[in-house]
Amino acid sequence: MxxxxxxxxxxxxxxxxxxxxxxxxxxxxxxxxxxxxxxxxxxxxxxxxxxxxxxxxxxxxxxxxxxxxxxxxxxxxxxxxxxxxxxxxxxxxxxxxxxxxxxxxxEKIGEINLLIEQKETRINELTEKARVLENRERTDHQLPRTFIGIVLSLAMCIGNYYLIDESILTNFPQNHYVIALGIFLAGMFNLFNPKSLFHEKDSSISWRQLLEEVGMPLAASVFVFVQSLDNQSFLRSFALFFFVFFLFLFAGKLLLSNLTVLKTDSGIWFDNLRLQKDKINKVQEWEDEITKLKLEIDEQRxxxxxxxxxxxxxxxxxxxxxxxxxxxxxxxxxxxxxxxxxxxxxxxxxxxxxxx
Incomplete structure (x- = not known):
């Protein structure tokens, strides 16, 4: 009640x-x-x-x-x-x-949800990596052309050395190989300059830079010109001077630039090989991991x-x-x-x- x-x-x-x-x-x-x-x-x-x-x-x-x-x-x-x-x-x-x-x-449900979320995040990462890797294209390179350029540059340098050696043989019958090598290296002195005035478009040229770039090749060419006057005509000697001088100026720079390009092109070539290998191995490895993660997610669910x-x-x-x-x-x-x-x-x- x-x-x-x-x-x-x-x-x-x-x-x-x-x-x-x-x-x-x-x-x-x-x-x-x-x-x-x-x-x-x-x-x-x-x-x-x-x-x-x-x-x-x-x-x-x-x-x-x-x-x-x-x-x-x-x-x-x-x-x-x-x-x-x-x-x-x-x-x-x-x-x-x-x-x-x-x-x-x-708490157990929260822990399982966290594990599932982590595995799903990993699956998304692997899927994105596989997609990016599949869409990557091979990078173009000029490795054969660069290799041929290096061979030609070396041939010009070697020919220049023998040309110098033949020109001083009359006046230096003994040790002419060593003397010719010294003249050749002196003429190639501009190789050690990291910059070339002939390729710098926007920089001003001072007389000191010009002397450093052209001085030693010019001195070596004049020396060869003088030595060749004893056994050759003036016209031939002048032609030899002109030819050797420009070989000194450009052959060395051409050789070094081709070596630099060779390093870049060889790196691209190795990257392309690695890319081709990764497309086969890594994509398969990632797909196997994704399959394993999906099975684990199903078990945890x-x-x-x-x-x-x-x-x-x-x-x-x-x-x-x-x-x-x-x-x-x-x-x-x-x-x-x-x-x-x-x-x-x-x-x-x-x-x-x-x-x-």
Whole structure:
């Protein structure tokens, strides 16, 4: 019987007949001393539940008994928070293991999701690498032409050396090979200059730079010209001077530039070979890794759904207990607030009659 029904029966002329269930509730309800000023509830009624409690309190099993508790507390000076705290403490004990189980399974699901996300990221990276590698094209190079240019440059340098050696043979019959080599190296002095004035378009040329670039080749060519006058005509000697001078100026630079281009072209050639090899080996290796990762993801998803299925039961039970707790709290609060609102309007005798 609710508090509102008790108030109605209090002012009704007809005697109220209590049902056996209500009589049992009244017998189980502690007798509270009533006075006109203050109505109190024994403190033993609101002691928090200990974790060792295995027996459900009678007023949690029976909603009518819980209403009676709300009426008693509402008509007394006790606070509703005491009984509400006891209810929540009891259900906290009931849901502790369920909460641990739900938390454990949720963490496992989070770990599996993280692993799946990492593997999917790796699959995307490998797929992108394979796509980029497949779309890469071979780089063009001029390696054969460069190699031929080096051979021709060497042939010109060697021919220039023998031409010098033949020109000084008459005046230097002994050690002419060594002397010719010295003249050749002197004429090729401009090889050691990192810049060529003939290829610098936007830079100004000073007389010192011009002397450094042209001085030694010119001196070596004049020396060969003078030595060849003894056994050749002036016209032939001048032609020899002109030819050797320009060989000194350009043959060495041509040789060095071809060597530089050879380094670049050979690097491109090796890169093309590596690219062709990678398209065969690395793409296959990446595809095998992608297949392996997909199989691992499928296995982890199966494991995840097993955990999700195992999580449904404790989650449902935890939800049921929480809903039950909130329902009991609301039930107690409604009776408590209703009784508290009537407490000032009723006399002590009327309150005692309600509690009977």
């Amino acid at each position: 609710s508090f509102f029904d008790r108030v109605k029966n209090l002012f009704s002329s007809k005697p109220t007949v209590s049902s056996p269930d209500e009589e049992a509730i009244v017998l189980n309800t502690p007798q509270v001393p009533i006075s006109q000023e203050v109505i109190t509830v024994p403190t033993s009624e609101v002691q928090p539940f200990s974790p060792e409690m295995d027996i459900i309190p009678f007023w949690l099993e029976n909603e009518d008994a819980l209403r009676d508790e709300g009426v008693i507390f509402g008509l007394s000076e006790s606070k509703a928070e005491e009984k509400i705290g006891a209810i929540r403490n009891y259900f906290a004990h009931q849901t502790a293991e369920l909460e641990k189980t739900v938390e454990y399974h949720s 199966v494991e995840k759904w097993k955990i999700v299925d195992a999580l449904k039961l404790p989650e449902a039970e935890l939800k049921r207990l929480n809903e039950r707790r909130e329902m009991l709290v609301k039930l107690f609060e409604s009776e408590f607030n209703l009784a508290r609102s009537y407490r000032e309007k009723l006399t002590g005798k009327q309150i005692q009659d309600i509690l009977k």
